[in-house]
Amino acid sequence: TLPAEVIEVLLATKEANPKLSVQLVIRETLKHRDVPDDLPLPPSTVHRLLARHGLMSGSDSQDTDTDRRRFAFQSPGQLWMSDVMHGPTVRIKDRSKRKTYLIAFIDDATRVIPYAAFSLAENTRAFLPVFKQAIVRRGLPERLYVDNGSSYRSNHLSLVCAKLGVALIHARPYRPQGKGKIERWFKTVRGQLLILPDQ
Incomplete structure (x- = not known):
């Protein structure tokens, strides 16, 4: 469970700039004086938090991979x-x-x-x-x-x-x-x- 003050900073960061990705929200949050630099902030946890508060757009909250092709190459340089x-x-x-x-x-x-x-x-x-x-x-x-x-x-x-x-x-x-x-x-x-x- 994340500390309340960290949750507040995460939400405020995303609200201030809705276009920020989860990784950038984490990066900006760790710069805040009230957040320890070494605090673990798993992207999946932060994503769920932001989604619960309605701060993730449809394009952010869904996997944007439209790759449904039948081929998937295994070696570098094949495609x-x-x-x-x-x-x-x-x-x-x-x-x-x-x-x-x-x-x-x-x-x-x-x-x-x-x-x-x-x-x-x-x-x-x-x-x-x-x-x-x-x-x-x-x-x-x-x-x-x-x-x-x-x-x-x-x-x-x-x-x-x-x-x-x-x-x-x-x-x-x-x-x-x-x-x-x-x-x-x-x-x-x-x-x-x-x-x-x-x-």
Whole structure:
């Protein structure tokens, strides 16, 4: 059972910033002067506490893994997934505002991120340098699983993958199955990097 003062800090932290993940709520709570630094705060316990008080949204309180595909790879490099997350708007050199996009890859078996980078565009030209850096760091994957977005539906990408010997797999339209793993990583990025930019 958690001490009453700790429960109060946990609830207040989540109420002050509802978008914080459970892990970030714990991290912020442990910074509070009334909470011992070494106090065990199991994420499952904190999640139940927040849920009981109605502080967990539907997307937070449910497993967001929509990966119901019949294949599940066991070895690194057998399958990479790639997706794009819409990032913050930034000012560039001429002081104009531009939308950013986070292009990322994840290894299906290990959950390792071979590489990820922000870009000012969401297209094949922006995608390929990120793909190259992922390969430089982790080697060639056997398969690349992507959705049907414009970044991935290009003859150029198909040709590149064919030359590299990488099987390019497109998700079926309107059924982005298998994206749960990388979507969870994007959620972590939003929760830890974009919500608290000063930390």
